[in-house]
Amino acid sequence: MSRGLRALLTLLTGVLLYSCDAPVSYVEPEALVFEEARFHLGDAPEGWMTPDFDDSAWETMAIPQKWQGEGMYAQYRIRFTLPEGFVTTAPYPQIVVFDLSYIDDCDESYLNGVRIGKSGTMPHDGGIPQSAWDAHRLYHVDASLLQEGENLLTLLVWNRRTRGGIYDGPIRIGMARLEDLTTLSCGEDGDGDHCLLSVSCELPVKGVFRFETKGKTRKKSVKLDTSEVFSQEIHYDGGEPVQVKVSFRDSRTGMCVERDFTPKYCLTPPAPKEPRYNGPAVLGARPGSPIIFRLPFSGLRPMTFQANGLPDGLTLDTENGVLRGSVAKAGDYPIRWTAENTAGSGSGALTLKVGSKLALTPPMGWNSWNCWGLDISQGKVFSSADALINSGLADYGYCYVNIDDAWQGAARSADGTLEPNEQFPDIAGLGEWLHERGLRLGIYSSPGELTCGGYLGSLGFEQKDADTWNAWGVDYLKYDLCGYRTILDKLPKAGRKDHIFPYRKMEKCLRKQPRDICYSLCQYGLEKVWQWGADVDANLWRTTGDITDTWASVLRIGFNLQRGLAAYAGPGHWNDPDMLVIGKVGWGEGLRESRLSADEQYSHLSLWALLAAPMIIGCDLAQPDRFTLNLLCNHEVIAVDQDPLGQAADCVWEQDGLQVWTRQLADGSFAAGLFNLSDTEKTLDVRQSLADAGLGAVASCRDLWRQKDAPASFTIPTHGVLFVKYRKNEE
Numbered sequence: 267m268s269r270g271l272r273a274l275l276t277l278l279t280g281v282l283l284y285s286c287d288a289p290v291s292y293v294e295p296e297a298l299v300f301e302e303a304r305f306h307l308g309d310a311p312e313g314w315m316t317p318d319f320d321d322s323a324w325e326t327m328a329i330p331q332k333w334q335g336e337g338m339y340a341q342y343r344i345r346f347t348l349p350e351g352f353v354t355t356a357p358y359p360q361i362v363v364f365d366l367s368y369i370d371d372c373d374e375s376y377l378n379g380v381r382i383g384k385s386g387t388m389p390h391d392g393g394i395p396q397s398a399w400d401a402h403r404l405y406h407v408d409a410s411l412l413q414e415g416e417n418l419l420t421l422l423v424w425n426r427r428t429r430g431g432i433y434d435g436p437i438r439i440g441m442a443r444l445e446d447l448t449t450l451s452c453g454e455d456g457d458g459d460h461c462l463l464s465v466s467c468e469l470p471v472k473g474v475f476r477f478e479t480k481g482k483t484r485k486k487s488v489k490l491d492t493s494e495v496f497s498q499e500i501h502y503d504g505g506e507p508v509q510v511k512v513s514f515r516d517s518r519t520g521m522c523v524e525r526d527f528t529p530k531y532c533l534t535p536p537a538p539k540e541p542r543y544n545g546p547a548v549l550g551a552r553p554g555s556p557i558i559f560r561l562p563f564s565g566l567r568p569m570t571f572q573a574n575g576l577p578d579g580l581t582l583d584t585e586n587g588v589l590r591g592s593v594a595k596a597g598d599y600p601i602r603w604t605a606e607n608t609a610g611s612g613s614g615a616l617t618l619k620v621g622s623k624l625a626l627t628p629p630m631g632w633n634s635w636n637c638w639g640l641d642i643s644q645g646k647v648f649s650s651a652d653a654l655i656n657s658g659l660a661d662y663g664y665c666y667v668n669i670d671d672a673w674q675g676a677a678r679s680a681d682g683t684l685e686p687n688e689q690f691p692d693i694a695g696l697g698e699w700l701h702e703r704g705l706r707l708g709i710y711s712s713p714g715e716l717t718c719g720g721y722l723g724s725l726g727f728e729q730k731d732a733d734t735w736n737a738w739g740v741d742y743l744k745y746d747l748c749g750y751r752t753i754l755d756k757l758p759k760a761g762r763k764d765h766i767f768p769y770r771k772m773e774k775c776l777r778k779q780p781r782d783i784c785y786s787l788c789q790y791g792l793e794k795v796w797q798w799g800a801d802v803d804a805n806l807w808r809t810t811g812d813i814t815d816t817w818a819s820v821l822r823i824g825f826n827l828q829r830g831l832a833a834y835a836g837p838g839h840w841n842d843p844d845m846l847v848i849g850k851v852g853w854g855e856g857l858r859e860s861r862l863s864a865d866e867q868y869s870h871l872s873l874w875a876l877l878a879a880p881m882i883i884g885c886d887l888a889q890p891d892r893f894t895l896n897l898l899c900n901h902e903v904i905a906v907d908q909d910p911l912g913q914a915a916d917c918v919w920e921q922d923g924l925q926v927w928t929r930q931l932a933d934g935s936f937a938a939g940l941f942n943l944s945d946t947e948k949t950l951d952v953r954q955s956l957a958d959a960g961l962g963a964v965a966s967c968r969d970l971w972r973q974k975d976a977p978a979s980f981t982i983p984t985h986g987v988l989f990v991k992y993r994k995n996e997e
């Protein structure tokens with residue numbers, strides 16, 4: 267079903283169910299739909315945007331359809347004539363909406379030679395191009411730009427990598443409807459107990475703003491000037507989901523818009539004041555490699571720590587709980603921790619496995635990409651690293667602080683060393699600061715000449731770079747194919763061995779280092795990397811393209827593309843469905859709240875824990891909100907992700923939009939996510955559902971988010987989850 271149709275159906279369902287049910291005095295005009303255009307690949311020919319330009323030699327391109335052209339421009343031309351009354355009979359004749367669907371990567375769009383919209387930045391803008399591949403091009407245009415006779419829509423498109431162009435639906439040109447012009451929102455600060463409902467409109471309107479929560483309806487008459495905002499704060503109990511229905515009816519046209527919100531709510535119970543060990547049960551290190559491990563204990567500070575059974579070569583800082591040193595001899599070393607504070611004491615245990623394997627549980631930490639993109643600096647990395655400690659995230663095991671793309675200087679020095687650029691005055695110093703606190707440093711590079719962001723990669727300097735990173739104290743490398751694609755493209759028939767080659771090369775350079783460097787492959791799952799990633803001693807490998815903060819992306823990357831991959835994950839080598847898209851993200855184009863709803867975020871985290879996915883936070887941590895911390899700091903949820911058996915989940919059952927994903931845990935129990943992927947909430951008998959999913963009779967069942975026994979019957983919200991740990995009945 268196309269996006270447009272889906273949106274229409276959602277609107278219609280809303281109209282029938284709720285408050286927008288009075289008759290309207292206008293009939294919405296039908297949009298014009300274009301499924302093809304005149305098309306030219308390459309730099310724009312002179313005069314291509316003018317009406318009398320001769321495009322007869324151009325090809326006809328279907329829309330949507332992608333084309334091949336790495337780093338290339340293309341042009342589209344569409345001529346159209348408006349049906350009679352198209353503008354004059356419209357309820358809002360001032361504004362016409364150009365829905366240009368989604369475009370990979372950037373566009374500049376013109377109506378009759380006047381620019382009506384632009385997304386992304388292209389090479390001719392100067393600087394490093396920025397993709398806007400996931401932005402819906404909905405351009406609102408002054409209808410006076412439309413002409414009575416023939417009109418001309420022209421698009422200049424630039425594609426960054428491989429295939430590009432208009433890729434989701436056809437182009438639609440329609441007169442604005444109230445829903446195009448009005449914004450209904452439920453603004454939150456992440457505290458999870460109140461939100462600011464608001465309405466605004468691109469045109470001056472008068473009407474009724476109505477909101478309903480817990481069966482109580484309130485109405486306000488409002489008069490809004492262009493883009494003026496009317497707001498109303500509402501409060502609720504934060505612990506469970508609350509439905510808020512909001513609508514606005516324009517009294518002039520009778521048209522009505524509405525939206526349902528489920529404001530954020532915090533399920534994770536607060537941590538006790540006493541020390542509680544939230545850490546992994548196993549830790550891997552190579553003989554003689556430096557070990558840096560911060561004991562993940564939550565509870566009041568100050569706290570003191572003790573260890574029992576420490577092997578020779580290791581010391582524990584009893585004040586800050588950082589374990590360091592190295593162990594010369596391979597073997598399993600069981601260690602017991604105790605911690606004390608003014609509220610009491612707590613204990614935990616871990617087996618240190620000195621041998622050939624690292625990352626015995628999926629890596630946890632933070633990476634700069636999903637928030638800062640290429641607009642990164644040491645200060646920004648530092649502020650998130652600092653927050654990792656101050657917000658308590660480090661007490662739950664988040665320990666890697668990974669610098670993504672854009673740290674590299676413009677040129678290598680005479681001896682081939684790649685120094686950081688001026689945004690990173692002292693990476694080694696940052697490494698030292700992290701290590702002192704038991705955290706670890708990560709870096710990013712590409713096997714190609716250039717990285718995805720256009721910075722210098724490691725091609726030809728693999729050993730040099732690995733040596734440099736070792737000297738800086740790097741503990742993690744994300745190695746991103748990107749620029750190496752140019753080399754693969756030149757091969758007559760690049761196959762799996764050609765994809766393995768650069769990763770094997772870096773493996774050799776990394777593994778020579780006297781440090782344990784977690785090796786993270788990023789090549790988007792090409793050549794089924796899960797089948798060979800472990801052979802190049804990778805500790806994790808991306809299985810897909812880049813994630814973004816939409817439900818469609820989580821559905822595709824998580825629920826669709828991870829199916830059938832469970833067998834390839836295990837202690838030391840993990841499938842990586844990409845970083846978390848919760849909290850404040852933005853890829854360097856301004857931070858915004860994740861576009862995932864609260865329930866979608868619970869599903870995202872639950873699925874990642876079930877998948878034994880690396881838990882790499884992608885948001886700015888400098889101002890963590892209560893809701894995001896509640897998602898990240900649930901020790902029972904983390905325990906599933908970090909379970910030492912390392913057996914990833916797969917989807918075992920699905921029906922009517924309900925999916926059950928399950929995995930076995932080291933203690934003989936199981937974890938299961940009952941996900942509601944449909945657009946209506948679902949009430950189910952929990953034990954019966956697990957039995958229906960073929961999981962047998964359930965002896966006990968614990969709701970992991972709420973940290974209490976799961977009820978007999980449960981309502982799973984739209985796109986939400988019930989995440990449980992259960993034991994099977996022995997009989």
Ligand code: GLA
Pocket residue numbers: 635670671717718719746788811812
């Ligand atoms: C690719 C990767 C991203 C990020 C960027 C950096 O797109 O998949 O995770 O590292 O490159 O340019």
